[in-house]
Amino acid sequence: MPTTAPRRIAINITDMKITPIEAFAKQVEEHPDQVYLRQPIKGKYHEKTWSEAYDNSLRLAQGLLNNGLSRGDRVAILAGNSAEWFISDFALVAAGLIPTPIYATAGEEIIRYVVEHSEAKAIIIGGVGKPDMALASVPKGVMTISMSNGPAGTDHTLAQLIQDNQPLADIYKPSLEDTWSIVYTSGSTGKPKGVVLTYQNVSYTATISVSMFDKGVAERYLSYLPLAHVTERALVQYNSLYSGGTVSFNESLETFIQDLRGAGVTSFISVPRLWVKFQSQVLANVPQKKLNLLLKLPILGNIVKKKIRTQLGLDNCLSFGSGSAPISPSILKWYNRLDMPIAEGWGMSETIGLATTNFPFRLDKLGTIGKAVDGFEVKASEQGEILIRGAGVFKEYYKNPETTAEAFTEDGFLRTGDKAEIDSEGYLTITGRVKDLFKSGKGKYVAPVPIEAKLADNQLIEQLCVMGSGLPTAMAVVVLSDEVAKGMSKQEIAESLAETLKDVNSRIEKHEVVGGIRIVKDQWTIENGLLTPTLKVKRAELEAKYMDFCAQPHTETIVWE
Incomplete structure (x- = not known):
């Protein structure tokens, strides 16, 4: 493990006019x-210093x-995470080329x-x-072009x-409005859209995150996570x-x-x-009742x-964070007892990732995705859809002016597709996706995400999806956690899930x-096509x-496939 050293910051991290390659230099x-x-x-470990990485780029x-x-x-760039991925990306930026990443699982x-x-x-492959x-x-x-593992x-x-060429002398000096990268959304349906991001977008997000999470x-x-x-x-x-x-890298799963x-x-x-997996691994070694007892002893x-x-x-x-999909507040409370306060955050490709966060962590705001990061303005439409604008919002969809126009309101706010409630302090609670609503057989609309968050309180559940378009009632399809379910009988599992289901149903609308x-x-995995590359x-x-x-x-409430 690398040793802790005094922090060195050679630039003013609040100056968003410094482009990435200038920051690198x-x-x-x-x-x-x-x-x-x-x-x-x-x-x-094979290590590269700052000067070696810069020279290679x-x-x-x-x-x-x-x-x-x-x-x-x-x-x-079609590759898994690696030092070569970083160097490839930085080389493209230094040369004035436009990086266009593709998921390694594509x-x-x-x-x-x-x-x-x-x-x-x-295309660079590895x-x-x-x-x-x-x-x-x-x-x-x-x-x-092949990487070493390509x-x-x-x-x-x-x-x-890298070996056959001298370092580039005429490094590209972009304006903040220039295109930095085209990022294709992973997409749960249809063809991915090319999100055009600018140097202002990336400089803003990188500098503001450094400022927010500075720990001295x-x-x-x-x-x-996929680059x-x-x-x-x-x-x-x-x-x-x-x-x-x-930055260190993960060699394999x-x-x-x-x-x-x-x-x-x-x-x-x-x-x-992954937070659920970690929890399951802990509980496989120390059952919850025993853990509760141990934690009570000072x-x-x-x-x-x-x-x-x-x-x-x-x-x-x-600092700990969770994003990409909703996480159960009960899981966040569980980690907080271990002195691991996980701040939930929210964002999308169109906002270059982080747009809201519960950081600094507030226990009383568990279940929210926090409030807007400095530089973003957030509000809700009449339908409850999150609308956002600011320095991190993307420029356009590549070669798709009609979809770009549809994505923005007349006053320049991005329509995010997520629905949320906003409290008096500006903290947002996701209530679902605009397009995730389904109509039951009784003709009533159901928002699955809040229901899933409540069901996920049961530690036996590792993955779940509430569905029911056209059915008399919604149904929850779940994948059990092997670690937590280990040693339990089917009857014990069924009783636990039935108790959770009864509790959840008592707290939601009748329909x-x-x-x-x-x-x-x-x-459900990326490989079998049931998860996106970002695990949604x-x-x-x-x-x-x-x-x-x-x-x-x-006739039974709990049924096995």
């Missing part, structure tokens, strides 16, 4: 030999321009669509599950381009350019906890599913808290009452898969 000037990137390979930038690319050209159809729609002139498929998906005439047979390799220590991050999603790029990758933080421990993170943002309770945080690799962490819980066998459920796909199961008549 200032960090190099301030501490060239400090470790910046830490890449684990077979359990051993500028050499790659020159190599790209020497091979026929011109400023303004789009270049796709299939042939999406790869081809993004490359063709963005008119990318080149760390994908099916490298040959990825390469075969690239349209003819597009230059291909496919064979590409036009160039990253290492070759050298920042350390683990980059593991194709803008939140990871803005709050980890580009944040590091302004904070001077050290199997080594995640080991890599998290090795990173010694000071900040950790995750998604609800000295022993503190020892237990520290041991749990150490086992999770979060013993050095000073929203959930008629039963249907327990399914298979986990794909409701349409889940309904297509399980609606018949839900519609089958049963």
